[in-house]
Amino acid sequence: MAQEAGPATAEEPGVETRTAEPRGRARPAVPDGRGFPSAVARSGRVGGLDGLRTVAVALVLTYHVTPDLLPGGSVAVDLFFTLSGFVITRLLLAEYARSGGIALLPFYRRRWLRLVPALLALCAVCAILSTTTSLWGFDGSLRAAGLSALFLVNVVRAMEPGPYGDLMGPLAHTWSLGVEEQFYLLWPLVLLVLLRFARARAVLLWTAALCALPLLWRCALWNPDAAHRIYNGTDTRADQLLAGALVAVVLARLRADDPRLAVLRTWAGRLAWPALGALALVAWLMPVTADAGLLTAAWYTVGFLVVAVLSATLVAALELRPGGRMSRLLSLTPLVWVGRNLSYGIYLWHYPVVRLLASLGMTDGLLPATALLSVLMALLSYYAVEAPFLRRARRPVPGRV
Template sequence: MAKAPDSTAVADKEQEGADTAVGVRRPPAPVAPRASRGFPSAVSRTGRVGALDGLRTLAVALVVVHHVEPDVLPGGAVAVDVFFTISGFVITRLLLAEYVRRGGISLMSFYRRRWMRLVPALLALCAVCALLASTTSLWGFDGSLQAAGLSAAFLTNVVRAMESGPYSELTRPLAHTWSLGVEEQFYLLWPLVLLFVLRRFRARTVLLCTAALCALPLLWRCVLWNPEAAHRIYNGTDTRADQLLAGALVAVALARLRSDDPRLTLLRTWSGRLAWPALALLGLVAWQVPVTEDLGVWTAVWYTVGFLAVAALSATLVMALELRPEARMSRLLALTPLAWVGRNLSYGIYLWHYPVVRLLASLGVNEGRLAATVVLTLLMALLSYYAIEKPFLRRARVGKMPAAAPALAVT
């Protein structure tokens, strides 16, 4: 059970070319303090972070290995948590930048761009799986018609959350799309909540509200926890929201601080010091901890406090990569091959890797299955990117509202 945002997902193409007409790297104009609406760095902090794209590549690689060789990386599903935090960070800073520039957030435009980014490639995947189910005898695609319908409606996580025992065959052919359901449901609700607090409170209170919201899923998980509720907690948007909100909290905090603010220097220093330990701890979990298995007391800790702890580690990484582009970790993750794959192919890799795993298993491929999965998944991701995702992303950018147009702020 894993994902890549958009997330899974997985790479978020809204960053690339976002509002270039107004110059996303240009700092806000030095006018009255009210012009920044309390977020003086919101507009200047919307450029693409190459190291985050490289982190996406690393995370999706963990997901693939976890699904092909679970004994090698029993905790590889933790990469999903990292993707959630990246997504929350990227989406929130784009929404903040729009709010500062226009005094509102065009919700319809936001939802349209999200649809263009996620849905066309997902529908293509669902169609292929349904076709294989109806025209072949491959057992790995039995039940794909129902699973495709749930995936296309972003409801896979809802169905899985309601199952107390072993997961049923209802979602199994496209089980990995549970995390897409979590992200899409978050995308539906979070802009409304953010716009509400932005319109009614000062920037400092917005930051405090976001931090408070991060704590609510932890409390809710503690209330819900029992072994029979494991699926409910693992798949629920309300029980996983703190991992997305941790990224949102980083975005809000950084947007509030000017480049010469001493608190920003403090964040830059400490995030840099903690980045490698955070990455090492996440790697240790992926390598040694079977996070989706029943391990007694450890499972109770993981399904309550553990999710928030991983969110904190992921948020530390995101902050370090944003604030310290010159650091060794940032330079390594921003290497062109890693950044390009994360930016352009991570979503396609996530979408296609699990059906490829099931295809090879149905064909009885055992020797070299990991290598075969990687090759076939990359081919399908490339096809998805150039034939589906890129054309729709181009249409999404062309369809953006002019910079001078008033925002349609719906509360």
């Protein structure tokens, strides 16, 4: 999902590149971080956020295996969206504070190296199983693999009438990667324009205003026949990513000694556990993708933004209160390691694994079997595919240091 960092794993902070300075010339001091005095200081990894990814991917896996147990488990994807928006925006702001610009091509290159090789490996396996076996869970995977590799699954699903069909087969879950990648394509461009032509305070206000637009758009679009369009559209889910971006902008704007930061830290700590409890209730009780009448209408319009606010509260609390109980719990070494290195692979592989085991007739013990096999495939993906490409992503781009 995602990580990242949707399900798509967030970009490593050590990956960003800096524009080379002429030799013999000292880098000029940057006053006030170009309006974002804390951007560089807040560009490192946060253990609690990595641990939160582990919890989120576990929820998604459980939801896809036993939806009756967690009818709203797909809310974890919404959480992934907010996490991704936060981390990506934080890195972009740090680069801007250091260099006065954002190198878009290196950014897109790093995103490609982080996400695409593992996805292509998954698509290849699904396509091979589709053409060489009679497993029903992989029927039509060749076409789905092509759409998934192009990050277009969400577009196809958005146009489906009636109940979801099996058009995307074992790759249906990659719709969320499509949303994230389309956001990654557009948001750095928008942010760069804002940074160049608006003051830092106006950048914050514009980001907040952009968060409201998807809500208004969903309200204009809503009718029961538009559910797929709203659920899968990047334009209709952008507020969940932008909520994370807004947190990153706010925190980058505030100095460490700013009294407003102390207020944010206090309230984030007070609201973090209620926010987590509310998300847990949604996962446990809310049939997110089912037709529940007025509740579904509320969910597909206002509900997405409510979840974004709850998720942003968690992100802010984990960022601002690393010594808090929630942060300490989510920063346990196994949770952090899995979230940092395996959450993307687990998200990629868990749904094909569910369909594989179901195609083989497994019913008893399906959840633990899926979890175990998904972790094994994620380990293989990480060490054989992702890690080598991550090392390439960390190499300086020619002409940069």
